Amino acid sequence: MQPNFPSLKLRVALVLYSVLLWVLLPVVLLYLRRRGRKDPLYAQKLAERFGRYGVQLQNPVWVHAVSLGEMRSATPLIRALLAQGETVVTTHFTPAGRREAEREFAKEMAAGTVQPVWVPFEYGFAYRRFLKHFAPKYGLVMEIEIWPRMIMACRKHDTPLFMCNAQYPAKSFEKDQQGLGLRAALIAGFTGGFVKSQGQQDRFAAVGMPNIHITGELRFDQPIPQAHLTAAATCRKALTKGRPSFTLTSVVEGEDALYIDIICQTTDVFFTYVPRAPERFGEVAEMMTAAGLRFARRSDLLDSNLHLTDPAPDIDVLLGDSMGEMYFYLGLCDRAIVGGGFVPKGAHNIIEPLALKKPVVVGPHIWTIEYPATEAIATGVCQLVPDAAALLAEVQSPTDVSNAQITAFYDDHAGGVARTLAAIPIALQA
Secondary structure (H helix, E strand, O other): OOOOOOOHHHHHHHHHHHHHHHHHHHHHHHHHHHHHHHOHHHHOOHHHHHOOOOOOOOOOEEEEOOOHHHHHHHHHHHHHHHHOOOOEEEEEOOHHHHHHHHHHOHHHHHHOOEEEEEOOOOOHHHHHHHHHHHOOOOEEEEOOOOOHHHHHHHHHHOOOEEEEEEOOOHHHHHHHOOOOOHHHHHHOOOOEEEEOOHHHHHHHHHOOOOOEEEOOOHHHHOOOOHHHHHHHHHHHHHHHOOOOEEEEEEEOOOOHHHHHHHHHHOOOOEEEEEEOOHHHHHHHHHHHHHOOOOEEEHHHHEOOOOOEOOOOOOOOEEEOOOOOOHHHHHHOOOEEEEOOOOOOOOOOOOHHHHHOOOOEEEOOOOHHHHHHHHHHHHHOOEEEOOOHHHHHHHHHOOOOOOHHHHHHHHHHHOOHHHHHHHHHHHHHHO
16 A cells, blocks of 8 residues: 555545535436436446445455456456456446456356446445445456546455556556646555556556556457357358458447448458447448448348358448457458547557457557557557558558468467466565
8 A cells, every 4th residue: 555645635636526426426327317228238227336236246356347348358367267266246337348247257147156247436435335245355457447436445445456457558648747647646546556568567657556567468368259250250251252351340439431431432342340339330320321331230130149141141341230249250351450540539459350360450549559559560460550541552452461470479468367367466465
């Protein structure tokens, strides 16, 4: 524990933060209600968001994975913890993260060793209830989620709380050096961190985080569902008809017009198009219809076992309107275009396509995936394109990348789960 944490400035900010949260509570509830119209799970089990839970695991490891990406990075570590005999409670804020946990760990939930729940709202009483109910051995907050009341409640309850698979992007680090620097001050409240690289360690140490361990990127150890690859191999010939094939993964709002325009300008190429958020599936389908694309939705073209309902579909685009089937969609392609890179919020995970030996293309905004994107670009397995014209050129004439290049890169960066498991007892002792 940091002896001078929190500073007077941070104490004052936390008081104001708490007051603001109480004022905004009706707005938060209204937000969940409105989001619940598109995705009913948002509005379900509301009591959990106030720290009321019906199930009780005995001293589990607590993994906080706010959404889908964080849950996917946590999955191999959770499996390793379960293999050591631990039980695990996962907390989420979005339905995407919770659904991924329930899908991935359905058998373990039935066996009573894993329980996904909503993370409490940022109120001290809600976290007190959560910590009293589950009494977790320690908490692992995936990536760089900073929740002030979570941090303060864990310190008061003497629950060790670590950042895990953590990165501190340069853009965020530089921003935190300006103004009040409250986020940087909160980082010092963690018990420690398991970070992705030396550069990340340097940044976290610079803002006062103690007990830092370099463990790498957990996503390199993600399990690959072979059933998805088998289904993709079966469907690929019928869908692509021998054409080059691209999969656009995790496409976010604000990029659709660019990508759809690229598809319209490209001939004799097959595309699989996967929006990141399920509530956008219908909107993207409407945009494709308006653009005159020949497409089909996954939900219309394939059954629950990923078998084609039409043996010879005459389409140029498959719209991936499902969750948890990314490896199937990637199995259909020769290379992947990872979404998020053409909007300021930044690109998403490039590791899944690399795991299948698929070269990757990203837009200019990669600050969110600085590691391993910088290393992947340097070794040639990931192509950074600055604009739509460069993307079109890369689609029409792809850069040559060999399987050996990708394999060497992947092998150099795997092993994050083993390093994290080895570091946890050392960090707890410290």
